Amino acid sequence: AQKITQTQPGMFVQEKEAVTLDCTYDTSDQSYGLFWYKQPSSGEMIFLIYQGSYDEQNATEGRYSLNFQKARKSANLVISASQLGDSAMYFCAMREPPGGGSTLGRLYFGRGTQLTVWP
Amino acid sequence: DTAVSQTPKYLVTQMGNDKSIKCEQNLGHDTMYWYKQDSKKFLKIMFSYNNKELIINETVPNRFSPKSPDKAHLNLHINSLELGDSAVYFCASSQVFRGRGPQETQYFGPGTRLLVL
Numbered sequence: 001a002q003k004i005t006q007t008q009p010g011m012f013v014q015e016k017e018a019v020t021l022d023c024t025y026d027t028s029d030q031s032y033g034l035f036w037y038k039q040p041s042s043g044e045m046i047f048l049i050y051q052g053s054y055d056e057q058n059a060t061e062g063r064y065s066l067n068f069q070k071a072r073k074s075a076n077l078v079i080s081a082s083q084l085g086d087s088a089m090y091f092c093a094m095r096e097p098p099g100g101g102s103t104l105g106r107l108y109f110g111r112g113t114q115l116t117v118w119p
Numbered sequence: 120d121t122a123v124s125q126t127p128k129y130l131v132t133q134m135g136n137d138k139s140i141k142c143e144q145n146l147g148h149d150t151m152y153w154y155k156q157d158s159k160k161f162l163k164i165m166f167s168y169n170n171k172e173l174i175i176n177e178t179v180p181n182r183f184s185p186k187s188p189d190k191a192h193l194n195l196h197i198n199s200l201e202l203g204d205s206a207v208y209f210c211a212s213s214q215v216f217r218g219r220g221p222q223e224t225q226y227f228g229p230g231t232r233l234l235v236l
Contacts, residue, residue, distance in 0.1 A: 033223050039160070045209060045227035052222050089160055095215075095223060104150060104174045104215070109162045 004110035023092030033095040034075040040088040125228040142210030151193040154209040
């Protein structure tokens, strides 16, 4: 089974509107971390936001917020007031806790959602 | 001011050649990674290093050999390049903080676009 599922290959939103990018994850661990990254057409990967599984409040960074619903195992990214520069590929990722004697847990990425913001 | 840097940015080479990509981070992070992103944008982690020690090798062919001379550097050497190695290779670094649960920040380099002809 996939560890990270992003069901929307593409999303379109009008400038200034809010958009939600879906992400569900699969883990039986209680301690894990969730990330969102942005990859514009120029190719660089930009870290946007992080949510720890024990964080009771949803993470927010400027116009980005992570809608964390632990029971549903979802970590959707909400972008408020979309801008043309938000057009990019967005990746959701999960870090599991260390296991098997490792000091670092495995990291899994989803296949991404291509967001297009139109004027 | 660059946090994670990689060289070269572009690499075009013939099948069978050996090539290296270098990565440096000035963030003081303990952990560094190599990722491969294919033409369909699928991002796959290859190696994870923590304090110069290999932590995770994600079943990458042994033609790929990472090397970490110190905590701030992680290089990737590829032997006998194949057509399927054409991809974008990203270096990244992260710092994991242990509180009630893990807290982490992870930053990527600009990527190296490798094309094998």
